[in-house]
Amino acid sequence: MEVEQKLVERIRLGESDAWTDLIGRYDGRLLAYVSRRLQNRSAAEDIVQETFIGFLNSLPNYDGRRPLESYLFSIASHKLTDHLRREGRRPAIPLSGASSNHSEWQLAGNHRGASSIARSDERRVIEEHALRDALKKQVEYWRERNDWLKIKCLELIIVRGWSNKLAAEQMGISQQKVASIKHDFVKALTRSVRSQGLPEEVFPELYEDDESNTTKQGTPESNSGAAGGGEDKSSENKMEKDN
Amino acid sequence: MTKHYSVSEIEAYLDEALEPDQMTAIEASLRDDSQLIGQFAEVISRRDAGIHSLGEIWRRNRISCPSREDLGSYLLNVLSAEHQLYVQFHLETVNCRYCLANLDDLKQRQLGSDKGHSARRKRYFESSAGYLQRDN
Numbered sequence: 001m002e003v004e005q006k007l008v009e010r011i012r013l014g015e016s017d018a019w020t021d022l023i024g025r026y027d028g029r030l031l032a033y034v035s036r037r038l039q040n041r042s043a044a045e046d047i048v049q050e051t052f053i054g055f056l057n058s059l060p061n062y063d064g065r066r067p068l069e070s071y072l073f074s075i076a077s078h079k080l081t082d083h084l085r086r087e088g089r090r091p092a093i094p095l096s097g098a099s100s101n102h103s104e105w106q107l108a109g110n111h112r113g114a115s116s117i118a119r120s121d122e123r124r125v126i127e128e129h130a131l132r133d134a135l136k137k138q139v140e141y142w143r144e145r146n147d148w149l150k151i152k153c154l155e156l157i158i159v160r161g162w163s164n165k166l167a168a169e170q171m172g173i174s175q176q177k178v179a180s181i182k183h184d185f186v187k188a189l190t191r192s193v194r195s196q197g198l199p200e201e202v203f204p205e206l207y208e209d210d211e212s213n214t215t216k217q218g219t220p221e222s223n224s225g226a227a228g229g230g231e232d233k234s235s236e237n238k239m240e241k242d243n
Numbered sequence: 244m245t246k247h248y249s250v251s252e253i254e255a256y257l258d259e260a261l262e263p264d265q266m267t268a269i270e271a272s273l274r275d276d277s278q279l280i281g282q283f284a285e286v287i288s289r290r291d292a293g294i295h296s297l298g299e300i301w302r303r304n305r306i307s308c309p310s311r312e313d314l315g316s317y318l319l320n321v322l323s324a325e326h327q328l329y330v331q332f333h334l335e336t337v338n339c340r341y342c343l344a345n346l347d348d349l350k351q352r353q354l355g356s357d358k359g360h361s362a363r364r365k366r367y368f369e370s371s372a373g374y375l376q377r378d379n
């Protein structure tokens with residue numbers, strides 16, 4: 001991270017050697033990312049070229065605390081999406097496709113509708129960073145203890161959006177165990193968010209188990225009794241103590 | 244029969260983060276599946292309203308991604324057995340597109356099979372260096 005920051009600082013000063021260095025470090029992985037989606041090598045190289053130009057154009061707004069690789073991948077994904085739209089491969093999503101009762105997303109229970117809690121982009125970034133830091137802290141804790149089972153389990157449920165049942169089958173453990181892992185995890189995150197005074201309305205997944213389960217979020221993970229099936233083993237979760 | 248996609252998968256599609264076969268399957272469905280279009284519209288509407296999603300934040304910030312050094316060690320098979328299995332799981336079951344891209348790149352570098360990289364990098368530099376002198 002420190003190396004990246006220094007590299008970016010030198011690029012901001014207009015040092016061409018630093019720019020050459022950045023291209024050499026990142027072009028291969030960016031090209032691999034784009035090429036996995038496009039069969040056309042020449043088009044893939046053009047998209048990476050646009051990505052580098054896009055990076056320099058956006059440099060005044062780049063927050064050096066953000067990992068450089070993630071930032072470059074996000075620019076590449078936008079350039080790739082634009083390319084696929086131009087090619088007619090990626091259909092536009094008409095927002096009118098939402099049924100009338102979904103056109104404004106509603107939160108469960110007594111929470112206000114999302115549109116009623118309008119806030120600045122800066123505020124949203126602060127909220128995301130707070131949750132990101134809590135997530136990192138938890139995963140790092142497990143990683144240090146080689147507790148790969150919990151990380152795998154949550155990757156399936158949260159990143160892939162699998163149900164507890166599917167995750168349990170994949171991992172070869174009981175649904176109750178999966179539910180317990182998720183429950184402890186969500187509880188720790190919830191505590192972290194609350195302790196920072198962040199609005200609960202914008203993190204509905206952290207509070208869905210508190211509600212009467214009439215939410216319209218449609219997340220498959222909410223359909224498998226995550227809270228009900230698991231024992232509260234939060235005393236096992238050291239992160240909660242840390243918080 | 245309409246395939247059900249999770250909210251996490253829809254968000255990953257919108258961020259161009261799913262593996263290509265999944266991206267293509269969703270693109271095909273989006274052409275005539277009104278239910279899926281409705282699901283997408285709902286997710287987009289929710290995003291626009293500033294609702295945070297755990298999956299989105301996890302993926303965007305690459306919370307559990309192995310480092311590039313770990314991916315290199317994975318290729319050399321020098322991680323501990325459990326760690327090796329975890330990285331394999333992250334690549335093959337979670338299908339992390341960013342880590343798969345890193346792995347492809349590391350393999351190419353290891354094999355020295357990317358013969359055109361010098362000319363390509365030179366072209367990238369020449370096409371972008373003009374933007375360097377701006378007040379960044």
